[in-house]
Amino acid sequence: MNRKYFFGWLMLPLLLLLNYSNIWAQNYPYKIAKLKYRGGGDWYANPTALPNLIKFTNKELLTNIDPQEAVVDVASPELFRYPFVYMTGHGNVVFSREDVQNLRKYLEGGGFLHIDDNYGLDPFIRRELKKLFPESELVELPFSHPVYRQKFSFAGGLPKIHEHDGKPAQGFGLFWKGRLVVFYSYECDLGNGWEDREVHNDPEEVRQKALQMGANLLQYAFTQ
Numbered sequence: 001m002n003r004k005y006f007f008g009w010l011m012l013p014l015l016l017l018l019n020y021s022n023i024w025a026q027n028y029p030y031k032i033a034k035l036k037y038r039g040g041g042d043w044y045a046n047p048t049a050l051p052n053l054i055k056f057t058n059k060e061l062l063t064n065i066d067p068q069e070a071v072v073d074v075a076s077p078e079l080f081r082y083p084f085v086y087m088t089g090h091g092n093v094v095f096s097r098e099d100v101q102n103l104r105k106y107l108e109g110g111g112f113l114h115i116d117d118n119y120g121l122d123p124f125i126r127r128e129l130k131k132l133f134p135e136s137e138l139v140e141l142p143f144s145h146p147v148y149r150q151k152f153s154f155a156g157g158l159p160k161i162h163e164h165d166g167k168p169a170q171g172f173g174l175f176w177k178g179r180l181v182v183f184y185s186y187e188c189d190l191g192n193g194w195e196d197r198e199v200h201n202d203p204e205e206v207r208q209k210a211l212q213m214g215a216n217l218l219q220y221a222f223t224q
Contacts, residue, residue: 027064028064028065028066028067029064030063030064030065030066030083030084030222031065031066031068031069031070031081031082032050032054032065032066032069032070032082032083032084032085032086032218033069033070033071033072033079033081033082033084033085033086034050034069034070034071034072034085034086034087034088035072035073035074035085035086035087035113036071036072036073036074037073037074037087037089037093037094037095037099038074038093038094038095038096038099039091039092039093039094039124040091040092040094041089041090041091041092041093041121041124042089042090042091042118043087043088043089044071045088045089045090045118045191046088046116046118046191046192046194046195047195048194048195048196048199049086049088049191049192049194049195050069050086050194051067051068051069052194052195052196052211053194053211053214053215053218054066054067054069055067056194056211056214056215057214057215057218057219060151060212060215061151061215061218061219063218063219063222065218069086070082072085074095074099074102074103075096075098075099075102076102077102079102079103079106079111080106080109080111082111083110083111083112083221083222084111084112084114084217084218084221084222085106085111085112085113085114086113086114086116086191087113087114087115087116087125088115088116088117088118088121088191089118089120089121090118090119090120090121091120091121091124092124093121093124093125093127093128094124094128095128095131095132100131100132103132104132104133107132107176107181107182108176108181111181112180112181112182112183112220112221112224113181113182113183114182114183114184114185114217114221115182115183115184115185116184116185116188116189116190116191117184117185117186117187117188117189118189118191118192119162119164119189122186125184126138129174129182129184132174133174133176136174136175136176137174138172138173138174138182138184139172139173139174139175140170140171140172140173141157141171141172141173141180141183143155143156143157145171145173146220146224147171147180147183147216147217147220148171148216149216150215150216150219150220151212151215151216151219152212152213152215152216154212154213154216157169157170157171158170158171158185158188158190158213159188159190159193159206159209159210159213160187160188161188161189161190161192161193161202161206161209161210162188162189162192162193162200162202164187164189165187167187168187169185169186169187169188170185170186170187170188171183171184171185171186171188172184172186179224180220180224183217190210190213190214191210192210193206193207193209193210193211194207194210194211194214
């Protein structure tokens with residue numbers, strides 16, 4: 001066989017695969033990401049959470065989000081590709097000057113950040129948010145806020161997923177020019193409720209509430 005034609009046939013399956021991958025990617029207009037940060041905290045916690053939330057949201061809200069989450073560094077220009085970014089962890093967070101500049105620019109430009117305290121994150125993220133928006137304060141959102149009144153209604157605010165200190169779950173917001181740019185779920189462990197059932201063995205009713213609240217956040221971020 002002619003050598004040129006032989007290598008042509010050899011490359012054909014790869015070319016078809018690449019072309020199919022491009023078509024597949026184009027079928028998903030949205031992709032969401034988990035935020036990678038520095039400071040020693042476990043930014044990679046809850047590995048099954050976002051894929052399960054995406055699957056639930058695509059089914060219940062008829063969205064078309066890529067089933068695979070991305071991971072994006074807080075200082076990366078890739079951050080601007082994602083309309084919704086999820087941040088979690090149990091420990092320390094440190095935003096550099098470059099991190100602050102990039103993340104603030106992302107939020108001012110229309111991005112949305114959901115910070116989910118996985119127990120232990122609170123004192124560190126509050127400190128770093130003051131770097132990010134020194135002119136603004138985290139405020140507890142009233143139960144009448146639209147994040148609790150999307151497809152799923154939560155008349156009492158955030159659902160309580162896991163118990164730690166006997167405190168109620170609270171949803172805080174950080175606003176820029178009147179727009180909610182950061183939602184902070186505290187004493188809730190919302191992302192734990194999104195994980196595979198066998199990870200925490202939560203009752204299905206609890207998992208459903210967590211997924212419904214997560215879907216509300218996505219719906220709000222995509223439509224505000």
